[in-house]
Amino acid sequence: AQSVTQLGSHVSVSEGALVLLRCNYSSSVPPYLFWYVQYPNQGLQLLLKYTTGATLVKGINGFEAEFKKSETSFHLTKPSAHMSDAAEYFCAVSDRGSTLGRLYFGRGTQLTVWP
């Protein structure tokens, strides 16, 4: 089974500062990679995903993530944080094996943005 590690369960930044949320996965075969965001009292929604092609993926709300195979990482960044970015962020991977269709989620990182 896949394993996803999100370093830091809580990240705090000031408005306008760089956002960096870390995600590492364990797989000998590069999986498909996702970032989801969850706002308070809502379900998860897709921010961005990597399947094939360009390793730098752009998502909604100015977020982007880079797939680095050598580091088995898929870190999420945003150059300038906004108050509205405060939410919980989940990294997920999709197995290409027998568990087709299933996503493996990390524990999530709660992002706080200070004014």
Place this chain on the structure above:
Amino acid sequence: DAGVIQSPRHEVTEMGQEVTLRCKPISGHDYLFWYRQTMMRGLELLIYFNNNVPIDDSGMPEDRFSAKMPNASFSTLKIQPSEPRDSAVYFCASSLQGYGETQYFGPGTRLLVL
């Protein structure tokens, strides 16, 4: 499309009662997933279906939990009898068939068992 629809949005019940959570996936989606989210355990996959057939129910915590998908547009998650430790937010999600497909989540059902 209205997205994934879940009902009820909130449920408060007493220990020992039966609880039934409902989900309507996005039309045309082949996969349906049930998740549970708690502070302690995070987001857990309980069970998922492909074309109405359960594929993996290894995440179902106990025999008190059961899930069905009688047709492509409806699924239920039942807890009988319910216990206080079942209190959580339960999400349903659906996706198309294939690798790398996005899962679309419903708004969740917030369950409180007293």
